[in-house]
Amino acid sequence: VLKKWASNVPAILDKVPPEDRMGEPLSFDDFVGTGTKVLGLQWSHQDDTFMYTFQLERHVSTKRGMLSLIARMFDPLGLLTPVTLFAKTFMQRVWKAGLSWDEPLPHDIAEPWHKFVIDLSNLQCVRIP
Structure with missing residues (x-):
């Protein structure tokens, strides 16, 4: 039932x-x-x-912080794929840079990542019929 x-x-x-x-x-x-x-x-x-609604906690610019945020982007229907793919390509850049988990992100990654995190709040304005 x-x-x-x-x-x-x-x-x-x-x-x-x-x-x-x-x-x-x-x-x-x-x-x-x-x-x-x-x-x-x-x-x-x-x-x-x-x-879509998700909580954006205090932004941490480390590999650990990036992975934590990406893992919270639950998208069972794949409607956020352009957004999640963008985030995952950033994560690839961090892995290729060989950074440790809690090492601060280099400026060339941290600056666009920070802008991306700020822009994530705009997803809450999106309505899908």
């Missing part, structure tokens, strides 16, 4: 017993409205769109 049903069509939810429904939609800090987490993405009930 399927549990935790969610829909943006009230007529469908009326046919689902209350104990099998998702419950109240969640409110997200960066998103005006409510949504439900589905496949690692946020789904907006109001406009039936997916959006």
Whole structure:
């Protein structure tokens, strides 16, 4: 039996017993409205769109910090492939440079990486129908 049903069509939810429904939609800090987490993405009930949300913690310009950020870019549908591929090519540059895990990134890698990390916040504005 399927549990935790969610829909943006009230007529469908009326046919689902209350104990099998998702419950109240969640409110997200960066998103005006409510949504439900589905496949690692946020789904907006109001406009039936997916959006990406992830927390950008304090930026650390080391190989360890890069890998930590890249690992948190969960993209089960492959819709962020241009972004994740870009990040992974940066990681390749760090491996080729032979840096240790906690060694600061060289300027030629650190500067564009920092800009990339700042630009990641723009992904939260993207809505996928």
